[in-house]
Amino acid sequence: MLSPLREHLRDTFWFAPVAAMVVVFGVWWACAGLDQEIVESLQEDGEYEAVADLVAIARDAQTVVTTVSSAMMTFIGVVFSISLVAVQMASGQFSPRVVRIFVRSRITKATLAVFLSTFLLSLLVLTSYESDTDPRLVTSVPLLQSILTLLMVGLSLLLFVAYVNAMLRLMRVSHVVDRITQESFRVLMKTPWYEGEGGDLGPATGHVVHRGRAGVLRDVNVARLVRAARRHGLVLRLLPRIGDFVVPGTPILAVHGGEAPRGLASSVSVGIERTFHQDLGFGLRQLADIGLRALSPAVNDPTTAVQCLDRITQFLAALARRPLGAVAYRDGRGGAGAVRLVQDVPGWTDLVDLGFAELRACATASPQVSRRMLAGFDDLLSLVPEERRAPLLRHRALLVELVERAVPSAADRDFALEADRQGIG
Template sequence: MLSPLREHLRDTFWFAPSAALALVCVLWLLAHWLDTAIVDELHRQQEYEAITDLIGLVDDLKTVVTTVSSAMMTFIGVVFSISLVAVQMASGLTPRVVRIFVRSRITKLTFAVFLSTFALSLLVLTSYSGETDPRRVDSVPVTQSVLTIVMVALSLLLFIAYVNATLRLMRVGHVVERITAEAFQVLHKMPRGGVDGDELPGESGQVGHSGRAGLLRDVNIARLVRAARRQDVVLRLIPRIGDFVVPGTPVLAVHGGRAPSRGALGYTVSVGVERTFHQDLGFGLRQLGDIALRALSPAVNDPTTAVQCLDRIEQLLAALAHLPLGSVGHRDRQGTVRLVQPVPSWGDFVDLGFAEIRTYAIGSPQVTRRLMAALDELLRLAPPERAEPLLRHRALLVQAVERSVPESAERAFALEGDRQGIG
């Protein structure tokens, strides 16, 4: 897997607009050079009438560029206001889904193009000299003005796409779908080969965390594999992605030799204030569970949203049912395992997906019926050796409903599996 730098930049909002502003300055310099070259060529050919025509055209375009310069900041304010409203509504589902807006490509692209258009219009205005004598004109900003109009047209198209994307992200069904899609991206990147810890060479040392405290967001797998290959050892990540680590916490165990140098292990472990999807298999289930719990709270009382989350939780668990879990191995080019990374076990995933929802679903037959259907379906799909946690949650659900619902008919209704909850 490549360096997580790209994923870290996607979790920031400053990089794309900053890069766009730098790029538009380069484009303006190229356009300015092209305008100067055109006028120089016309001077060389003594086409002064053509220069006069260009000056007249630019005078007309200057009005458009001036209008764009004054109106674009207002347009940016409108987009920013829409984003704040969308983020506020999304945080009502769970604060952890706000990252969807931060990582949204269309949002970053829209802001980047709008800011670039505004900056370009200011730069173009500096190129208008007001000189009308074609023999004394050094440059006529025709290309720059046309480029500004093209950027305005692109801004309008992106605004339409941005509004459409933002309205979709304000719908809980689409948010749940996005979370599921990102969880499957992590799942598809995960190595398929499980690793038995008993097969590793004896542990010869440990490497402690030397950075700031925080949640383990991801590790630079490629760099760790290279360091282990050069030292001819196997490294084993001790905490799981998402664990909280403090300075001194053992993060790497070394098997089969001496630990790589601190320099070789530099910038291999990344911590932060919140979890990310980059290498975190359980983060998708965590977010879906949080949305379902918020929907089941007395203040919201929205069991249909909880059922939507259970649909996706079942989908994720069905995909995990036949995969080797517990630990995965990352190999070097020769096929030798050089890094062992712990991942949650099958029981951990089942608990993460169902434990809290099962606890708070009592009293909502729509949710208990959907939960019963999900457990029955996963019992059918999962291998027999993975049935235990599913049977445990099924038994606990039955016991909780029997304690809370005194009427036998209501109990039977609440415990009848239904893939729509109440369909």
């Protein structure tokens, strides 16, 4: 969590295939050297019949390697076609913000990386075959290289089956909602709540201004900022929250206790979209988006909205008694040391509003959704301390008011306002 480089690489689609091809090139180079040493050793010992047998085996394998090199591009085309269809369906059916799930999918990257590596390896192996078959004149027989190619083909087939299975799962809304929830809990578990709030830092003695492009504040390099603050005896406060849109000239860091050192602005990452890395509310934003699209007249799928409400309630229940509002990072391990960086995070009211406000406005058209939302309010009210009940009670009262105004029949109103964890059990 402290360094965002790993998360940024996970949001790219080029790193894994390029790294895999570099590794495969190195392995091929090593195998080519071993093949050459084996042939030279047999020739020095006068084992020309063994060399001839190796040449015959390699010739038989050459047909397979040639077929693999031509067929692998077709496999790669199939993978891309399935990926594009899955992304298009997810964007239209769920939300454009869930596309990043497919971009970050490990199985997708692994499949593409292995397929491209197998194609590259087959081309490299074909360059190692010699036209001369005389065992006395042959300098290298690509035996190990051919075996490696066959192993890569087998791995490609296994990954292709796993890839298709993973894509079919990600096309189902329940698995998408579950993946978003898992990512949200991962952010929650990595946030050092035990650090508490930074307290009163006093007046700011300087500011760091954003000079880059306009965009969404994705994350900050916490480790680098803490080291810089400790080195200069400062306390830094991140002014915008993660997920806020910032424009050039916006103050992004307040400095307390001295002048702002150079280079701090490079520790703040601004991009075109939000990420899960340090954004506590991004999961709720996606769940609310999926639920809203499901309740739109064009889709009219209240069951999907109920599934989103299930996860929203689950996530808020995990936050019921956690300290919110700000996180303070210290310069020691285990929460020890002086506070060096204070980062604002959404408060309890902010998260409740994010999870329920928009869905509540659309819940009157479906008793299934209103019943599930009331059950969620009741569950959360039984978990939160007294000081956190107000936003839940406010949303519950507003939902009851909306249903009473929108549903003319008293019997239908009573039915829609009956709490039910399954919506309509």
